[in-house]
Amino acid sequence: MTDWARFLPLSNRDRGDESHVSRNWSRAASGMLLSVAAVLDARPEVLAHPTLRPEVSVAEAVRELLVQLRSTRWQRAAARIGAVESASPETAALPDAELADAVQAEALARSAARARSSVRELGAVLVLALDLRASIGASIDVDPFVSGAVALDLAVRAPHPRRSVVTARTLVAVDGDWRVGRGPELPATAASIVLFLAGRGGVPPHALPEAGADDA
Structure with missing residues (x-):
């Protein structure tokens, strides 16, 4: 709780503008997704490059992220225990040429007025963005x-x-x-x-x- 308090209102951290404190991270997730989409659109060749996980390409990492963002908790749990082949089979099968547009569409969906994004979903987007920065030199x-x-x-x-x-x-x-x-x-x-x-x-x-x- 001590660490969490640094990011919550009424905490023991220094006071300042707390208008950005929220449990909904859709705006931040949307902004980073747009940055990722811009990289993929400008440099489609990087989709074949390895990420920080050498066995996982950029294209595979992007599909993995989209599946996570587009799946319900039940779908993800079912996929983990093998009840279904994929939590989101259509997304998992997206061609490389459609990935940039798919990421942009996800960004726009999360910018909608009633969109909700958890800190865990934000984390998935951030980790991919930082992975792209480290593995292919993406500017994000x-x-x-x-x-x-x-x-x-x-x-x-x-x-x-x-x-x-x-x-x-x-x-x-x-x-x-x-x-x-x-x-x-x-x-x-x-x-x-x-x-x-x-x-x-x-x-x-x-x-x-x-x-x-x-x-x-």
């Missing part, structure tokens, strides 16, 4: 508040090997003005912390703050 900006909220959610749900790190060390985002964990501080970039907590990288390397850094 990330709000530090978004990366911090996702890091916190991932830390709470992380399996034991990764959770043990944040129970022994405090991961401090040198470019995000947030921290997660306890114990001696380990300064690192926000992106490396999120990717580590998502299982896309090792323990974040020590990093020093960069003058003027303002993204994740």
